[in-house]
Amino acid sequence: MKTSVFLDHNATTPFHPELHGHVTEWLKVWGNASSIYGSGRSAKRLLRESRNGLSKALGVSPLELILNSGGSESNNLAIKGWWYSQSRDPLKSKIITSNVEHPSVAEALGWLEKNEGAEVVRIPVCRESKWDYKGYLAALDQSVGFVSIMMAQNETGFLFPIEDIVKEAHKVGAVVHSDCVQALGKIPFDLKSINLDMASFSSHKVYALKGAGALYVKKGTEINSLITGGGQERQRRAGTENLLSLASFNWAVEKRLGEEPFSSVIRDNFENNIRKSIDGLRVTGESEKRLPNTSHLMIDGIDGESLLMALDLKGFEVSTGAACSSGRPEPSQILLNMGYSKKEAQSSLRLSFGRCTTQEHIDSFSKTLIELVERLRGLSQ
Numbered sequence: 001m002k003t004s005v006f007l008d009h010n011a012t013t014p015f016h017p018e019l020h021g022h023v024t025e026w027l028k029v030w031g032n033a034s035s036i037y038g039s040g041r042s043a044k045r046l047l048r049e050s051r052n053g054l055s056k057a058l059g060v061s062p063l064e065l066i067l068n069s070g071g072s073e074s075n076n077l078a079i080k081g082w083w084y085s086q087s088r089d090p091l092k093s094k095i096i097t098s099n100v101e102h103p104s105v106a107e108a109l110g111w112l113e114k115n116e117g118a119e120v121v122r123i124p125v126c127r128e129s130k131w132d133y134k135g136y137l138a139a140l141d142q143s144v145g146f147v148s149i150m151m152a153q154n155e156t157g158f159l160f161p162i163e164d165i166v167k168e169a170h171k172v173g174a175v176v177h178s179d180c181v182q183a184l185g186k187i188p189f190d191l192k193s194i195n196l197d198m199a200s201f202s203s204h205k206v207y208a209l210k211g212a213g214a215l216y217v218k219k220g221t222e223i224n225s226l227i228t229g230g231g232q233e234r235q236r237r238a239g240t241e242n243l244l245s246l247a248s249f250n251w252a253v254e255k256r257l258g259e260e261p262f263s264s265v266i267r268d269n270f271e272n273n274i275r276k277s278i279d280g281l282r283v284t285g286e287s288e289k290r291l292p293n294t295s296h297l298m299i300d301g302i303d304g305e306s307l308l309m310a311l312d313l314k315g316f317e318v319s320t321g322a323a324c325s326s327g328r329p330e331p332s333q334i335l336l337n338m339g340y341s342k343k344e345a346q347s348s349l350r351l352s353f354g355r356c357t358t359q360e361h362i363d364s365f366s367k368t369l370i371e372l373v374e375r376l377r378g379l380s381q
C-alpha cells in the first residue's frame with residue numbers, strides 16, 4: 001500500500017510509534033478493576049496509575065478527573081450533568097455558548113433548550129474569526145448558570161480568550177466548562193490558573209488509542225451522572241473502565257506535554273508561500289490567535305471536496321471541515337454559522353499538521369496543491 005502524507009491531525013492522530021511496545025504490556029492486564037482478586041487488583045493498579053499520571057500532567061487532583069470514553073462523552077456529561085445536578089439553582093437557567101462549538105456541545109445544549117426549557121445564548125464568531133466579546137459581556141447577567149465555550153476551534157483553529165471568559169462568568173456565579181479537546185498538546189495551558197470549573201479531553205487527538213477521555217470537574221462543582229449502574233468514577237460514570245485506552249491516554253499525554261508543540265512559524269511560512277502562487281486564496285482568521293498546527297484555507301472558484309479527492313489520489317490526506325461531517329455533501333455548518341456563504345464554505349480546505357509532519361511533506365504538499373488548483377480551475381472554465 002502506498003504511504004500517504006497525513007495532514008489531518010485535528011480529526012485524529014496516528015498512534016505514537018513508541019506506544020506499540022507498551023500496549024503489549026498493558027494487554028497482560030485484562031482483569032476488571034472492580035474485582036478484588038489478583039487480576040482485578042492488577043487492573044485497579046493500572047487504572048490508578050493512569051488516573052494519577054493524567055491528573056499530574058494536567059496539574060489537577062486525581063479525584064477531579066472522571067475517566068470516560070472521549071470528548072463527546074465528556075462534553076455531554078459536563079453539560080447535562082450540570083443541568084440535572086441537585087444543587088443547580090433553577091433561577092439560573094440561562095446558558096452561554098458560541099456558534100462554533102463541536103456538535104457534542106452544540107447538540108447537548110440544543111437538547112436542553114428543546115426539552116428542558118433552558119435559554120441558550122450563542123455568541124457569534126463571525127467571518128475572519130472575529131468573536132463578539134462585547135456581546136458575551138452583555139449577555140452575562142445573574143440568570144446565567146453555565147457557560148460552555150471551547151478553548152480551540154477544531155476547523156479554523158481559533159483560540160478563544162478563555163481566561164477572560166472564565167473571569168467574567170465567575171462574577172455572575174456561573175459554572176464554566178471548556179471543550180479542550182483540540183488544545184491539549186498543541187498549546188500550553190494551566191487549568192488551575194485559568195480557573196475553569198470543567199474541561200473535556202480526548203485520547204485520540206494526542207497519539208493514543210481511541211475510546212478514552214477525561215472530564216475535569218473542579219472540587220466543589222456538582223454534576224449528576226448520566227450513566228447509572230456500578231459505582232465507578234465515584235458514582236459519576238458507571239461502566240467497566242476501558243483500561244487499555246486509558247493507559248495509552250495517560251502515557252501519550254505525559255509524552256506529548258514533554259514534546260515541543262508544532263511551530264506556528266512553519267505554518268505561517270507555508271501560508272505565505274502558497275499565497276504567492278494561488279490567486280484568490282484566503283486564510284481564515286489569520287490575524288487572530290490560532291492553533292499553531294492549523295491552517296484553514298478558502299480558495300476562490302474551487303470545490304473543496306473535488307480538491308480533497310484529487311489530493312487523496314496524489315497521496316495527501318486532508319479535510320474540508322470536521323471529520324464527523326465529511327461524507328455528507330453539505331458545507332461545514334461552522335463556516336455557515338460564521339457568516340460565510342455556502343459557496344465560500346464549499347471552497348475550504350483544512351490542514352492540521354502534527355508531530356511527524358516534516359518540511360519535506362509541506363513542500364511536496366504545497367507543490368501538489370498549486371498544480372491541482374491550476375488544473376481544477378482550468379477544468380471549470
Ligand SMILES: Cc1ncc(COP(=O)(O)O)c(C=O)c1O
Pocket residue numbers: 010011069070071072073075102104150152153154179181182202203204213
Ligand atoms: C473540539 C472537539 N470536541 C470534541 C470532539 C469529540 O471527541 P471524541 O471524538 O473523543 O468524542 C472533537 C473531535 O473531533 C473535537 O474536535
